[in-house]
Amino acid sequence: MMLRNQRIFLILFLCFGFFHESNFFAEEISSSVAERFGREIRKHWSTEIPLDESAIKQSGIRRLESKHLILYTDLSASKQIDELPELFDQLIPLLCDYFELNPQNYETFKVEGFLIGDFEKFKSGGAVRQVPNLRNGYALRCRIWVRNPDSEYYRRHLLLHEGVHAFMGYAFGFWGPPWYREGTAELLGTHRVENGYLTLASFPKSRNELSGWGRIDLIRDDFAKNHVRTINGIFDLESEDYDENTAYGWSWAFAAFCENHPRYRTAFRQTAWKLDGTPTDVAKRFLELLTQKIQNEPPQWNEQEIMNHLNNDWLDFVTNLNYGYDFERTKIDYDKNAQPVSTPETQFTIQADKGWQSSGIRLERAKTYRFTASGRFQLAEKPKIWYSEPNGITLRYYRDIPIGTLLATLIPDQEERSSAKEGTSGIGFSAPKRIGLGEVWTSDVSGELFFRINDFPSELSDNIGNVTVKITVLSETEYQ
Ligand SMILES: [Zn+2]
Structure with missing residues (x-):
């Protein structure tokens, strides 16, 4: 026992010597x-x-x-x-x-x-x-x-x-804390072999492709039970949680989300270069790497905005996660200069082949808006071409809403976040409001307005066309 303690002491001493000499931490x-x-x-x-x-x-x-x-x-x-x-x-x-x-x-x-x-x-x-x-x-x-x-x-x-x-x-x-250690091993372990050549970090296109893997199904089951892990919930995963494959699923999902998102990829990868310290230290380091990178790029989002975007992007990803998820088309661009509607009527064009799109408009609390949408667009190519208008096609549903339906939501302003009720229709990417051909909307909170056409996240690439929506601010007499 004595001998073992001496050895541990020696290792600690040597390691300390190295830290001290190299000033590794600084x-x-x-x-x-x-x-x-x-x-x-x-x-x-x-x-x-x-x-x-x-x-x-x-x-x-x-x-x-x-x-x-x-x-x-x-x-x-x-x-x-x-x-x-x-x-x-x-x-x-x-x-x-x-x-x-x-x-x-x-x-x-x-x-x-x-x-x-x-x-x-x-x-x-x-x-x-x-x-x-x-x-x-x-x-x-x-x-x-x-x-x-x-x-x-x-x-x-x-x-x-x-x-x-x-x-x-x-x-x-070092391997880092469980979320990073297992996330990276799962991300890179999820692979493809084609003509004898190995590719790492491939995103599964279908359930049959990776037999025995099932990570996406585990997360979808959790999501259906309302057991959604926030990013902090991912950081909090402990070694014991990995007795269940679900923890591997969440760790993989976060790593895959970062790997496939141009805003988050570099920070996630470079976190591997400094994995010492507590799980909280590593999580903080990842977020610091992320903010440093984004803060220096136009339009120079501040730290709070970067964190809000990260959380919103993650929630949108988890809400729609499925085989063949189209990262490129669902990437959300926020508008730093989103402005209130200043003219009696303004309009915005929504592309059918993309996920959430910022309108560049801020809806203001307690004001009432009329939305009028028009346009005809292609929603599917096979087995035959399907056309839709903004009220959607009732032959097929995604998240209980006909595909092709025009949806809107707003991301509350920072100071309004505490009064925004989670799950309220029209607040946040996971609870969109149906606009269809037209709608009148009075929002309880102010925030940036987003639109999209409802469709499966793996089926955006065969969509062609767009929808134009006109937005009018109504006076009290007009809507009462
Ligand atoms: Zn492992």
Whole structure:
């Protein structure tokens, strides 16, 4: 016991020496500083429990080896299994690219992996001595363990997921808090193999594409039960929450949202370069990276506005998350100069192939507006072309509203947020107001006005055309 304490003290002392010398905590966040820190941490890694290769072999476990992986498995020889080490070799340069690291520094990075069919067989030879409780997968320094799932896709997914953990631990010395650690491993583990080539961080186009994965379904189930996780709710996820796959689902969703959104991608990726500290420290660092980046770009949103946009964008994404989600067409641009209606009548054109679009108009509390919409647009191409007008087509519904219906909502001004009732029709992206061909609306709060045509988030690309809406401010006598 004494010996162990002394060793821990020595490690702490050495690490402190490094922090002190390099002034790590005060340095700018960069991949080279992160790697330098990773190298120092690795120096103090304890030696691996040696494997008894002959005992492992005697248990009927095969050994497959490639540049970056030695894979031990009791699964019979087949193309799907025997190609895994080569697939793993493709993972490493892709991770270097994602984290902006020099691949030459990882030429000798090598993982020992255990792909386990029958756990009992692995008990000899020291193969699973370090594994506490293997539900799906586990990673410790440069060793990873995966319980063989039924699906071919999910087998690769788990191997890549654990491979990401091993790589991050090796490169940076840290994995970060659960939301970041699992989010990144899930994001990068969600992959595609086409003609033998591996692509990471692919967004699933259909449920059948990734058999055994099901993250989107888990979130949609949670959403249907009103268990929506806010961004702070994602940051608050704890290790124990990952006993349920739902936590993996939410972590993946947040990582995928950031990865696919040009405003958030860089900050999310670069958070990997400094993962020390408490979960709150890392969350704060991610938000700081985000605000620094956006504040310096036109139209120079302030910190509060950036946070509001992030939360609104996330809620819109979670509300509509589905296979084939069209990130490009649903990206929301806010208008810093949104103005109240100053003329008796103003008009705005809404494109049918986009998500929420800012009208550049601020609706004012207690004023009454008349909306009149017109236009004809294409909503679907196959099996035949469907045309719609702003009152929609009652043959198909999305979120209980006919597709093609013109919707509006407003995002309350900062000072009005406390009086905006959540879930009120016309407040926030998740509770739109139906405008259809026309509507009279008196809002309880002031805010920026947005429009969109109701449609499935994966089916915007075949929409063509637009709707014009006229907005008139009514005097009291006109609407009473
Ligand atoms: Zn994991």
